[in-house]
Amino acid sequence: MATQFKLNGKEVSVQAEPDTPLLWVIRDEIGLTGTKFGCGLALCGACTVHLDGQPIRSCQTPVSVVAGKKVATIESLSKDNSHPLQKAWIAHDVPQCGYCQSGQLMSAAALLSTNQHPSDTDIDNAMSGNICRCGTYNRIRAAIHTAAAEMRKA
The missing domain is CATH 3.10.20.30 (Beta-grasp domain)
Structure with missing residues (x-):
């Protein structure tokens, strides 16, 4: 079908x-x-x-x-890691094993598409369904703040 x-x-x-x-x-x-x-x-x-x-x-x-x-x-984010989230992920050295990262990035992209000024609580709520075995949650949150700031400039 x-x-x-x-x-x-x-x-x-x-x-x-x-x-x-x-x-x-x-x-x-x-x-x-x-x-x-x-x-x-x-x-x-x-x-x-x-x-x-x-x-x-x-x-x-x-x-x-x-x-x-x-x-x-x-x-869909970019072919060359030029999306603000991808750049922030690299700058904050977010990935460890990397396996969860595509899901993390897609959840973060959905958040930033509707909230250009997310608080820590907003980020935690949006990302709560994504598990990172390596525990880089603080780096993820920092990267989202960095990407949000860059996206606000554009």
Whole structure:
């Protein structure tokens, strides 16, 4: 069965069962591997993508849900690490093992798309569904503040 949706600004059509998790469609059918499989239960946030601008867990979202909608993955931020969040992540040396980072970045991007002046509490609330095994939460928060400041200048 074909499902059509917009992925990172481009129309795509995939042949997948309607209950196939979006994560596997993105990774296996389309070939974008930036979105990661973590727990498979929507608990860790590694698989976070945007659906019509809202962060969702792609491991538990059936592809049928995204038909006719807009999906954005980590690849949509930039191809050369020039997005303010990516630059801030590098400047604050956020990644350790790096596995959770695409989900962390996508959750942070969703926050900054609606809140240009996030408080620590705003950041903690927006990022609460993303687990970092390496414990770089303070660096993540600092990087989000840095990216927000850069985005306000633009």
